[in-house]
Amino acid sequence: MSDSLPILTLLILIPVIGAVVVACLPRDNEGLLKMVGLTFAGVALALSVALVFDYRAEGSGFQFMSEHVWIRSFGISWKLGVDGISLFLIGLTGVLFPLAIIGPQVHKDVKGYVAWMLLLEAGCMGVFLALDLFLFFLFWELVLVPMYFLIGGWGYDRRIYATIKFFLYTMVGSALMLVGILAVVFLHQRATGNLTFDVVRLAEEQSLASSTARWLFLAFAASFAIKVPIFPVHTWLPDAHTEAPTGGSVILAGIMLKLGTYGFLRFGLYMFPQAAVDLAPLFLTLGTIGIIYGAVVATMQKDLKRLVAYSSVAHLGFIVLGVFGLSQQGLEGGVIQMVNHGLSTGALFFLVGMIYERRHTRLIAELGGIQRVAPVFAGVFMLVMLSSIGLPGLNGFVGEFLVLIGTFVTRRWWAVVATAGVILAALYLLWAYQRVFHGRPEGENATFPEMTMRERAVMAPLVALIVLLGVYPKPVLDRIAPSVRELITHVEEHSDYRQPAVAVGVADR
Amino acid sequence: MGDPLYADGINQAVILIVLGKLLVVFAFLMVSVLFMVWFERKVISDMQSRIGPDRAGPWGLLQTLADGIKLFFKEDLLPDRADRRVFHLAPYLSIVPAFAAFAVVPFGGTISIAGHRTQMQLADPPVGVLFLLAMSSIAVYGIMLAGWASGSKYPLLGSVRASAQMVSYEAAMSLAVAAAVLSAGSLSTRDIVNSQGVYRWNLWILGVVPFVVYLIAATAETNRPPFDLVEAEQELVGGFHTEYSSISFALFFLAEFMNTVTVSAVAVTLFLGGPNGPHIGFLPDLWPVVWFLGKLLCFLFVYVWFRATLPRFRYDQLMDLGWKKLIPLSLYWLLLIAALRIGRDQGWAWYYVLGGGVAVGAVAWGGLNAALRQGDAVRTAA
Amino acid sequence: MIGQLDPIVLPHVEWSLLSPELILIGGALALLVAGTFRRDRAMAASACVFTVAVAVAALVASWGLWGDVGGGAGGARLAVADAVVVDGFAIFFTVVICVSVALGALLAHGYLRQEKLEAPSFYVLMMLSASGGILMAKANDLILIFLGLEILSIALYVLAGYHQRREQSREAAIKYFVLGSFSSAFFLYGVALTYGSTGSTNLGFIAEFLSTQTVTGGVLLGGFALLLVGLGFKVAAVPFHMWTPDVYQGSPTPVTGFMAAAAKAAGFAALLRIFFSAFGTEQLDWKPIVWVLAVLSMVVGSTLAVVQTDVKRMLAYSSISHAGYILIGLQAANDRGIAGSLFYLLAYAFLIAGSFAVVAIVSRRGDLRTGLDAYRGLSRDRPALAFAFTVFLLAQAGVPFTSGFLAKFYVISAAVEARSYAIAVIAMLASVVAAFFYLRLIVVMYMAENQTMAGVGPETSTGDIESAGEGGVATAVMTRVHVPVAAAVAIGICLAFTIGAGLLPQPVIDFARHATILRL
């Protein structure tokens, strides 16, 4: 990879071009459409893989920077960059999208599905890459539209209700965030005389009064919290996930939820360190509540997909915990947990989708004994589920463990409560597994088909990654750590927070 | 400017004089209406080889009076479906503007009464001509409302015709009047009279066109033949006043002839030099009045002559004449006069201006005709 | 007698500075005269071309003026006895209105042909109306603004009722007319009170007077409150919006497009000029009123749009909410705010013209099929059309990479800069609601081919009734819509601008920014 190749820009542009190309193709040739879509997503995947390998592990700050003045009079530029925090999220995006495009069966209008998917990919990439507030917001908003259409167009029965809810929640968040963005920019301009939307400059110059910053942080946080989602504003998530088509659910859970947590890191902690520190207890509390609440509610679900959705609420609670724990391990754990959750929950949604395609129901009560007739399917399900529970040796363990350690160092009691969530996760997932797969298959369950080759091909990379990250997460952590360290240092410089020595010590192992 | 009467402020004597003038004008109008009715009947019977009224008084002079008295004693009928208030109001609305318009007509020079010099003119407002136009424009109310209030269809048709007709011809009339105003540079009737010499009348100064346009438009405005579609007996059984009788009818009758007199007086004022005339040694205050009356009489005769000669227009002919001929013509003429005047002020040779004006006129006329032909073609095709 | 009067010395008339509106008026008159000589199909087609040419000529003239006044950057010129001021602001609006004329004409041709209404008078009225709008933007005198307003509105009343055979069109005309003249009266009373409290109707004089004198009386306050009411009607700000849905729905669709683009722009031109420059010193008094108007417009417009099932009506309500956004720029009362409003208006002109172009095409002959049902499956029938409409709707919703997003961003950033955080938040929330109904329409176009969406009735319900009116069998619903060439061109232009300004907005922003310098 030469530096002259604008790899980050390409990461955004290639899916867009793909979407345009797909939109221009004839609508009837589904195979061609999928192939073209897969090709473009594949190119993006290749680029993101290349990015991951090309990233200098020991380097700090943003790499592969790409900056062009865009709207001069507003100080807006096309500024992209990647660091350890966003690096693997990009990788995750690159992986999940091709799978989401070819994985699930699309029953109608393949063309629209593929085109929207590619556009969605561009939006997600943009959010992770943008280093300009304006650009960030653009992509943040852009993501909503394809998602809206994916759920609204290819979703299940109550999709309209779900889309409206999803849309209203997230747009309300965006509304507050835009005002926050503009306020940051103009207050910064008033203080320094420079009109810029550049995140790095805004964060480094820290020109805001602390009380103002707290309000602005809240404005941003509102948007992120809805996206994550954090406890009281999570109610859109089960509906959206349940009603979305399989591909949509995968992307929604796998990537879009990470937009929120990523936002907390990049635009919360980075830009408003003092405010984040001040308000950390609030978010920790909400995150913990989310863990317990998500788990408890998931236990009671009758709908398998809804159960997985609620499990996301719980998992995301861990990530929030890690982020606001503000320790080296906690943050590392949070970041890697984002990737893990993307992989395991994404895989779970694929699997639930497969069940639905076979049985046209998602109700746990109507399933049963599948293990007998489809052992491979059950095995894959088991593995993914265990990853989600956080079984050592699988990826979920790494993240959760780091988060809990890190948080324990700085915020002990929250960590203690959160640990209960791990146990609950085991409870509801295993119980669900038991009900669905064990026992004697009756009725239609007796003819439950085994995994097809295509499905195996879809699941294979996910399973591989799950295992790989569980067994050997070091390369990943090596790349995350410097950026996290830098972020914590930044926070310490600009606030009264000091990381406990014990955490530092652990980090410098 | 203005009447010298008010120069020393307003006191009792002035008010008395004004009241006196008011009485004189009123009496004059009433008498002139009596005379006019007789005159018209007499002249028109002459032209139609008839005898005309000859019973009441010498040569039937008192015939109008007799008719009037008879009308006053007739029963005042109110149709069943009439709107009572408006029905009774309409005749008055008709007569007031007819009378009021005469107030600004100068009918003589300046005379002395009890040491006060005053103009022989009831009032000389600075916007006299506009006042005239205002009065002529509200004259339509009487007719419209009468027709409508009768609650009967012929009168209604008559009044709808009347409103359209009077509004249409008012434009042409105003343009013709504007020409006279342009020549005098004032809206005061007295000034307009003064701007004309003994023989140097606006009639000649402006070219005859504005006068002719005024004459035609004024005839239409007063609903006199050949523009009497409003009361066209053959079609509308008398039009707006079909349902009227007695005093109400008499008022309409009065208003109609008063209008004729007023319009003639205005024409004399605007185009025929008003009371201007050659000075004759004796009775210097009287002669202007005589000239005025003489001119007025000529004018009245012309009206009667029109009536005797011309058959009634059809409605579309009426509108065509108004909109497609008179208005363009008077507009063009006004512009031409203005151009000539500007040319004089700017020192351009008059023949260039005139030539240019004629050329423009020819083009405009051709264009208008072509457009009208096209319109007719479309209309007949549809 | 004439010798008594001193000759009147006419003021110098700077023809070149008035050239755009003179071109429009001249073009209109030429077309009117030509139209009396020939009345056939060819004439109608050339009338459309001619109108576009005139509009382009006016644009070129404005371009020339833009250079004259120093790129809009301060070399403002007064003309004709201080009656008009030619500055960047005026030229900007001239451009917006000329663009609306051109787009409106392109749109009208196919429509008029389809409805058998071809006559030059349509274009004549449109051009004259536009000249009034330009006058409003240029006027330096309240009276001239009033005259411009009336020229604009009266022509629009007629245009609204142009489709004589349609009851709705006539009704739209009368509603627009009654409420329009009502609002004119309010505006005029406002002018009167302003005149009484400042001594002149000249904006320059008023500004000067107010900057040197402290006017304590409430008459001035009443004056500009009434001015606001009058102009509020024109720009369809809540609570003066009652006419908008009915008129937008009933008017012939090209007229609606023109109305939404040009009339709104002209109304805002007057509003901005009067309040920002003449009453600039009285900001404390009028800003709260504008605040309320803006908020009400956004909230009410968006909310009511959600429940509409008729697309024209929905766009009407959305135009009300857009008026609210544009008012934010005025409320901010800073340069960025004005520039934002200008940018918004230009973007909106293209958006709404494009949107109504699509509506006109989809509503087919008779201009009736404007319900949501008519759009079902449009993406399959006419993918390009559906795509264009999607872009216009997304842009109106404020989706990134379109001009609409930047427009919203611009005005909201101005509000934030002026520290009006509350209105910024409300604006964003309103846009959430607004986005909802735009997206619903898009969903109908793309998704609802075989199944029904919420709020959309079964496919055949209205189709049968409407096609019965056309005297044919119920095939009308399924027939492919006809896309006239001119309208396609118009849509293409709008699309190009919407996306172009979304991706590379800098030139447009510069244009708007340089147009904000108001000389007074």
Added chain:
Amino acid sequence: MDWVVFVVAGAAVLAGALGVILSTHPVHSALMLVMTLFGVAVLFVAQQAHFLAAVQIIVYAGAIVVLFLFVIMLLGVDRSENVSSEPLVGQRPVAYLAGIGVIAAIFLLARTAWVSGAASVAGAADGPGSNVEKLARSLFTRYLLAFEMTSVLLVIAVVGAVVLARHSPSGGVRGSEDAG
């Protein structure tokens, strides 16, 4: 004397205005409107605006209201309106309240000073020369452009009236008419 004129004309104005809005019959309303117009014209004269007074009569009374009457009669819409029925419940009291409120507001706003402007900006209204002359001078200098622009307005009025009043062109779309 001035007071007498003012009171009489003012009473006519108000009575006419009330008559317009309270008459059940359009023709009566129109007549009442004429009364108001005359009252206003008299008030114009009382304030030295002779030209405007005359024009007011010519244009308003002589043309506008005549047109109103013409239309009323032409259309035959001269039916009495049932004023007691209230289509929109509560609109009427609200309207009355609003009206009273507006009056009150205007008086309140003006309690300090009805007029605060600079004098004679566009030229003195008194002094030598007639009212018409001064008006004309102002019209053709300061308000020249506005004056010229009124021509556009009139063209629109003419074209518009023709457009609206014309009959449907041949071969109209029957369907749209019926369905509409």
Added chain:
Amino acid sequence: MGYLDGFRITLKQMWGDRVTNVYPDEKRPKPDRFHGRHVLNRYEDGMEKCIGCELCAGVCPARCIYVRGADNPPDEPVSPGERFGFVYEINYLRCIHCDLCVEACPTEAITESKLFEFSFTDRQDAIYTKAELVVDDDGNPQKLPWEDWRPGDEQHTSAWVRATAPSGSAAYEGRVGWSGELGFGVRAPEKGQTAETDRAASAAPRKAKS
């Protein structure tokens, strides 16, 4: 200039002869077949001709005639037949003087005179009753208060146009198909019905045929 020519003519007429006369002072002789007001005739013996058959009322297009017959009192008969016109009224506000009643009358009872002055002042007076219509004892019409009679006017009252046959056929030249009448006896035949006009009248259609 055709328009102006009209003006010249009207002006010229002012000094031309008058074609009207001063009516009440001078009366123009009335044409022979003038249709004036009706009279009800009597036979030479004074008996009324009207038998109350109501044919006139039936035929009247304006429905202005009202007749009611009654049986003749046997001792004092009013008419020669069985019945007589007991009530006979004509409303002259409606009458159009078409003469159909005269044609319909089987007994020549009703004829039209040359009296034309209907200047009554009361609408009630417009209804002429039998008392006013029937001829007096001399066979002359009754003079109504508003009628302006000149010497000899009463002579032309009875419609002796009926004396000859209506068709104008030459066969009836010189023959009188008319019963005697009170005060006048049997009238002489009408003048002017010559053989030439008859032939011309009957030849015309034949010529057209050939």
Added chain:
Amino acid sequence: MSVPGAWYLGLAAMLFSIGAVGLLIRRNVLIMFMCVELMLNAVNLTFVTYARMLNDIGGQVVVFFVLVVAAAEVVVGLAIIVSIFRRRADATADDISLLKG
């Protein structure tokens, strides 16, 4: 000039309000339209009064324009009314209800 301008202005304000109220309470389009004329007249009176009080001819010039505008408005307005009621029995606004939403 013994009558103070404020009286005239007050009268005009009342006239304006009556017009506005009338427009709201009446359903007959023609009468609504007349109410607009009332309002315009009130404005005219205000202008003329201000012209006198400020000794400024400008106010009167404005009235001139208002008259022109009123005339143009009436022409178009009545044309609209004629076109809409050509086929209808009466002119009440309640019947104009095709466009309701």
